[in-house]
Amino acid sequence: MRKRKNSEKYHRIIKAATKVFAKKGFYPAKISEIAKEAQVADGTIYIYFESKDDILISLFEEQMKTVLENMVAQISKLKDPAEKLEKFALTHLQLIEQNKDIAEIIQVELRQSSKFMKEYKNEQFIQYLDLIGDIVKEGQKKGVFKKDIMPGVAKRAFFGALDEMSRFWVLSSRKRYDIETAAKQISGYFLKGITA
Amino acid sequence: MRKRKNSEKYHRIIKAATKVFAKKGFYPAKISEIAKEAQVADGTIYIYFESKDDILISLFEEQMKTVLENMVAQISKLKDPAEKLEKFALTHLQLIEQNKDIAEIIQVELRQSSKFMKEYKNEQFIQYLDLIGDIVKEGQKKGVFKKDIMPGVAKRAFFGALDEMSRFWVLSSRKRYDIETAAKQISGYFLKGITA
Amino acid sequence: MRKRKNSEKYHRIIKAATKVFAKKGFYPAKISEIAKEAQVADGTIYIYFESKDDILISLFEEQMKTVLENMVAQISKLKDPAEKLEKFALTHLQLIEQNKDIAEIIQVELRQSSKFMKEYKNEQFIQYLDLIGDIVKEGQKKGVFKKDIMPGVAKRAFFGALDEMSRFWVLSSRKRYDIETAAKQISGYFLKGITA
Amino acid sequence: MRKRKNSEKYHRIIKAATKVFAKKGFYPAKISEIAKEAQVADGTIYIYFESKDDILISLFEEQMKTVLENMVAQISKLKDPAEKLEKFALTHLQLIEQNKDIAEIIQVELRQSSKFMKEYKNEQFIQYLDLIGDIVKEGQKKGVFKKDIMPGVAKRAFFGALDEMSRFWVLSSRKRYDIETAAKQISGYFLKGITA
DNA sequence: TATGAATGAGAATTCATTCAT
DNA sequence: CATGAATGAATTCTCATTCAT
Numbered sequence: 146m147r148k149r150k151n152s153e154k155y156h157r158i159i160k161a162a163t164k165v166f167a168k169k170g171f172y173p174a175k176i177s178e179i180a181k182e183a184q185v186a187d188g189t190i191y192i193y194f195e196s197k198d199d200i201l202i203s204l205f206e207e208q209m210k211t212v213l214e215n216m217v218a219q220i221s222k223l224k225d226p227a228e229k230l231e232k233f234a235l236t237h238l239q240l241i242e243q244n245k246d247i248a249e250i251i252q253v254e255l256r257q258s259s260k261f262m263k264e265y266k267n268e269q270f271i272q273y274l275d276l277i278g279d280i281v282k283e284g285q286k287k288g289v290f291k292k293d294i295m296p297g298v299a300k301r302a303f304f305g306a307l308d309e310m311s312r313f314w315v316l317s318s319r320k321r322y323d324i325e326t327a328a329k330q331i332s333g334y335f336l337k338g339i340t341a
Numbered sequence: 342m343r344k345r346k347n348s349e350k351y352h353r354i355i356k357a358a359t360k361v362f363a364k365k366g367f368y369p370a371k372i373s374e375i376a377k378e379a380q381v382a383d384g385t386i387y388i389y390f391e392s393k394d395d396i397l398i399s400l401f402e403e404q405m406k407t408v409l410e411n412m413v414a415q416i417s418k419l420k421d422p423a424e425k426l427e428k429f430a431l432t433h434l435q436l437i438e439q440n441k442d443i444a445e446i447i448q449v450e451l452r453q454s455s456k457f458m459k460e461y462k463n464e465q466f467i468q469y470l471d472l473i474g475d476i477v478k479e480g481q482k483k484g485v486f487k488k489d490i491m492p493g494v495a496k497r498a499f500f501g502a503l504d505e506m507s508r509f510w511v512l513s514s515r516k517r518y519d520i521e522t523a524a525k526q527i528s529g530y531f532l533k534g535i536t537a
Numbered sequence: 538m539r540k541r542k543n544s545e546k547y548h549r550i551i552k553a554a555t556k557v558f559a560k561k562g563f564y565p566a567k568i569s570e571i572a573k574e575a576q577v578a579d580g581t582i583y584i585y586f587e588s589k590d591d592i593l594i595s596l597f598e599e600q601m602k603t604v605l606e607n608m609v610a611q612i613s614k615l616k617d618p619a620e621k622l623e624k625f626a627l628t629h630l631q632l633i634e635q636n637k638d639i640a641e642i643i644q645v646e647l648r649q650s651s652k653f654m655k656e657y658k659n660e661q662f663i664q665y666l667d668l669i670g671d672i673v674k675e676g677q678k679k680g681v682f683k684k685d686i687m688p689g690v691a692k693r694a695f696f697g698a699l700d701e702m703s704r705f706w707v708l709s710s711r712k713r714y715d716i717e718t719a720a721k722q723i724s725g726y727f728l729k730g731i732t733a
Numbered sequence: 734m735r736k737r738k739n740s741e742k743y744h745r746i747i748k749a750a751t752k753v754f755a756k757k758g759f760y761p762a763k764i765s766e767i768a769k770e771a772q773v774a775d776g777t778i779y780i781y782f783e784s785k786d787d788i789l790i791s792l793f794e795e796q797m798k799t800v801l802e803n804m805v806a807q808i809s810k811l812k813d814p815a816e817k818l819e820k821f822a823l824t825h826l827q828l829i830e831q832n833k834d835i836a837e838i839i840q841v842e843l844r845q846s847s848k849f850m851k852e853y854k855n856e857q858f859i860q861y862l863d864l865i866g867d868i869v870k871e872g873q874k875k876g877v878f879k880k881d882i883m884p885g886v887a888k889r890a891f892f893g894a895l896d897e898m899s900r901f902w903v904l905s906s907r908k909r910y911d912i913e914t915a916a917k918q919i920s921g922y923f924l925k926g927i928t929a
Numbered sequence: 930t931a932t933g934a935a936t937g938a939g940a941a942t943t944c945a946t947t948c949a950t
Numbered sequence: 951c952a953t954g955a956a957t958g959a960a961t962t963c964t965c966a967t968t969c970a971t
Contacts, residue, residue, distance in 0.1 A: 154931095172368035176966060177933095186932040188968075197966065227536065290536060298506065298518060298526045305505025306498035313497055322494060330494045336536045340423065340486065350955090372941060382957045387942065546952095564760035568945060569954095578953040580947075589945065690898065690910060690918045697897025698890035705889055714886060722886045726923050742934090764962060774936045779963065 226284030422480030
């Protein structure tokens with residue numbers, strides 16, 4: 146088997162799997178359900194993917210690539226590290242907003258799945274986190290961020306704050322806060338603190 | 342079946358399940374493995390729990406009760422909201438540190454599991470989050486936190502920051518930063534921002 | 538283990554088992570349910586019975602003994618073979634009527650259960666059938682029944698007719714015909730035929 | 734799952750189940766044994782049947798349809814109600830004779846099983862019984878059967894007589910009476926009685 | 930390539946029976 | 951005798967994966 150990523154069917158299966166995994170979760174999702182959603186035969190899936198696990202990983206990489214490219218494009222336009230962080234927050238939350246299925250899988254099924262996290266070196270996700278770390282380092286070099294901030298801690302704290310907010314959106318039906326407000330609040334805490 | 346929560350076996354099974362779920366994840370974990378770990382027969386598990394799902398939920402509630410009580414005890418001793426937040430961060434990370442298995446399950450299997458999150462109203466977790474929200478509100482009333490902070494966003498952002506940090510610890514074998522530093526850093530971002 | 542048939546508990550268990558087997562059938566019935574009904578512990582049942590199978594067989598023999606004795610008492614009072622057959626029919630249907638649970642078990646679970654029928658020589662039932670055969674033979678000797686009637690066929694035909702009627706009663710909630718009418722009809726067919 | 738009743742495998746499984754159920758009874762029969770007998774994998778059975786219960790019910794309906802059609806064909810050729818009853822008896826016993834397995838299941842497992850009898854409306858069996866009832870009514874209309882015969886009782890009595898006879902054959906290894914004699918005797922009792 | 934019927938390993942759960950108290 | 955917690959063998963059913971067509 147060689148992956149035929151250009152094939153129309155490959156993408157149809159990825160799309161179907163995204164929908165089914167998001168709805169049911171990875172383990173409870175059935176190959177036959179993905180096949181039905183993709184309008185192919187069960188066996189056809191195994192022409193494009195090695196296993197059920199492989200669908201999840203492929204799905205993740207496929208999506209993360211896009212997310213990463215998009216984020217880099219947004220960030221690189223800006224100069225000010227503080228503005229960059231704010232833009233990161235907004236872009237991240239918009240992305241979640243527009244792709245609930247993908248967001249849920251990334252959060253719930255893959256990023257959290259100990260099974261995959263432990264044996265699958267999640268390169269894309271590390272790069273995504275590092276975008277934040279790089280902004281922090283850049284800010285420190287430019288003297289706009291405090292020197293004693295630890296980028297390795299800060300990148301996780303910032304991402305975690307956004308992520309928890311997203312989870313709340315993904316899992317709750319209605320959303321209480323609008324995206325721009327939430328993005329501004331969260332980046333605000335980081336940049337200026339909450340102390341009066 | 343009546344739950345015999347006082348029974349020594351009940352706790353032995355909870356403990357075994359915690360270990361096995363943490364190691365393998367909920368779905369891949371086998372009842373027989375939990376039974377073996379708990380040194381009981383497979384069937385014995387069904388004297389104390391209704392189903393595999395029930396083990397996970399019981400485990401979670403059992404642990405969260407302790408966590409919640411512990412956190413309340415730590416926080417209530419302090420007066421200053423800023424100090425409370427810092428204490429919250431430290432206590433949370435210490436807890437994670439001391440109970441990696443429990444932490445992993447709460448994060449990975451239960452809090453994140455779409456299956457459970459959607460049909461299981463996670464009261465304990467909501468209360469835990471609200472502890473942060475209450476500190477924020479208290480700080481605002483006392484005039485030490487900015488008035489325009491939204492407690493509903495802030496509690497998630499703060500918890501998410503800690504949680505992402507914990508995840509990093511839980512999933513990575515070695516730990517790069519010591520707990521007190523990390524806790525101080527993270528609560529510091531919130532309180533005073535990272536801007537120089 | 539020696540059977541303690543005089544014990545009050547022995548009879549309580551038999552009675553409980555009769556109720557439970559009648560309601561659920563032999564295989565679906567649970568020992569724990571019989572124990573609960575009999576208000577004894579599960580383990581106690583095994584003091585009085587060797588196994589679940591043993592309960593069914595004991596139950597059957599216990600009940601059949603009574604049924605047989607009762608029938609013999611009724612029949613032996615009469616002289617005329619034709620009257621005896623009529624009395625048999627009436628007594629049989631009355632018995633069914635008054636002991637639906639026992640009737641159902643005898644019909645459904647034991648007499649029909651190939652498992653038991655094949656390895657368990659059902660002496661009591663054979664004797665019961667033979668009561669009919671003996672009446673037929675007696676009638677032939679007395680010259681009141683046709684000589685070419687085959688007692689072995691006739692006893693089964695007569696019993697079967699009654700039995701099918703009983704099954705209808707046991708399994709249907711309401712009863713369309715009164716017992717005396719049905720008994721008279723059925724014995725009437727045998728004795729005088731249905732031809733005008 | 735869609736039932737593929739035309740499939741060769743569907744019939745192979747029905748046939749295998751008939752054999753296994755007849756030999757062991759419904760509850761003691763194992764799916765794996767049926768699968769082995771049918772020379773398919775265990776899982777294959779679940780492509781054609783929903784559950785073990787479904788096999789029994791399907792088996793029954795499949796067989797009863799044939800039995801019913803066959804009986805109607807035999808009966809409808811005749812004019813005289815008395816002859817029809819005699820033919821019914823003969824055909825029924827022949828059928829039993831030729832299909833011991835099916836007969837045993839119908840009698841022992843399905844017709845008698847409280848589990849199935851109570852929740853499964855046994856249409857085919859009711860129709861079969863009604864064939865007898867209709868003959869009786871027809872005979873009464875034509876004036877060849879007594880007016881005071883109750884068809885609802887008579888049909889059960891007649892069927893029961895045949896059925897008990899069959900059971901004797903099914904459950905005993907050797908048969909003492911030949912079919913035609915037995916059929917004639919039994920229909921004879923009904924038609925002309927046994928009184929000299 | 931595409932199909933979907935067939936496979937069979939695997940897993941949760943049940944429950945008759947035992948035995949230490 | 952009585953108990954009922956503990957056992958673990960046994961069984962149905964599921965579903966990822968294969969492969970002949």
